[in-house]
Amino acid sequence: MLAGRPLDGQVALVTGASRGIGAATAQALARLGAHCVLIARTQGGLEETDDAIRAAGGQSTLLPFNLVKDADKIDMVGPSLVERFGRLDILVHNAGALGALTPVAHITPRDWTDVIGTNLTAAWRLIRTCDPPLRAAPAGRAVFVTTGRVQQPKAFWGAYGTSKAAMEHLVQTWAQEVEHTALRVNLFDPGVVATKLRGQAMPGEDQSAIAQPADVAPVLAALCLPAEARHGATVRFQD
Numbered sequence: 749m750l751a752g753r754p755l756d757g758q759v760a761l762v763t764g765a766s767r768g769i770g771a772a773t774a775q776a777l778a779r780l781g782a783h784c785v786l787i788a789r790t791q792g793g794l795e796e797t798d799d800a801i802r803a804a805g806g807q808s809t810l811l812p813f814n815l816v817k818d819a820d821k822i823d824m825v826g827p828s829l830v831e832r833f834g835r836l837d838i839l840v841h842n843a844g845a846l847g848a849l850t851p852v853a854h855i856t857p858r859d860w861t862d863v864i865g866t867n868l869t870a871a872w873r874l875i876r877t878c879d880p881p882l883r884a885a886p887a888g889r890a891v892f893v894t895t896g897r898v899q900q901p902k903a904f905w906g907a908y909g910t911s912k913a914a915m916e917h918l919v920q921t922w923a924q925e926v927e928h929t930a931l932r933v934n935l936f937d938p939g940v941v942a943t944k945l946r947g948q949a950m951p952g953e954d955q956s957a958i959a960q961p962a963d964v965a966p967v968l969a970a971l972c973l974p975a976e977a978r979h980g981a982t983v984r985f986q987d
Contacts, residue, residue: 755838758781758885760777760783760840761785761838761874762785762840763787763874764787765787766789766792767793767943769893769941770788770842771796773969774797775965776968777969782806783806783809784801784808785808786809787811787825815843823873824877825878826880829881836882838888838889839889841870841891845862845863845866845867847862867912868914875918879926882931883926883930887932889933889971892915892934895912897912898912898913898916920935923979932976939986940959942956967983971983
């Protein structure tokens with residue numbers, strides 16, 4: 749690792765890091781000097797992100813598990829990272845689930861469990877396990893990826909919009925609770941980006957004509973820098 753980068757010596761935890769915005773953000777954080785701990789359900793995708801990070805001279809650790817089916821494992825992440833690295837400085841919760849776009853009355857229990865579990869319950873568990881080391885960090889930073897659908901409900905997006913709205917409330921509440929510490933907590937809305945989730949929602953869309961994960965990742969990563977002073981804010985890529 750080269751010396752002098754703003755995140756040298758720091759440890760960053762990134763969920764949904766096997767592809768899309770999560771993978772791009774992990775690579776951006778690694779370029780800034782952070783050792784990235786990567787969570788996703790897909791081992792192969794995590795290995796691809798790891799290869800990209802290492803090819804650029806960075807370092808990462810892989811934690812392949814499902815945030816919903818293996819939810820109990822989240823509770824041990826914070827203590828495990830402190831035991832292994834002695835610290836945790838950054839949390840980025842990017843993992844997201846869309847579920848079927850369907851009328852509210854037709855949402856299946858399976859989809860509800862997956863969407864709420866990934867977008868909301870995992871956020872709560874991550875806060876619980878990461879709060880102590882993030883508070884203890886010299887410049888702890890936490891960023892949760894959200895969506896404009898929260899402010900603009902739309903037919904058939906009920907499960908996704910509900911999960912993100914509840915997640916925003918939870919995160920903003922936590923931000924108020926830690927406002928007198930060095931920890932800074934923010935939400936990030938990437939807008940329309942060429943991701944797998946976007947492809948599921950808009951299967952006929954030309955993804956080459958919209959923003960790419962690599963476009964938005966530097967803005968998200970900048971929210972994790974020690975110099976970032978915003979707190980309890982919703983930062984939008986297009987602002």
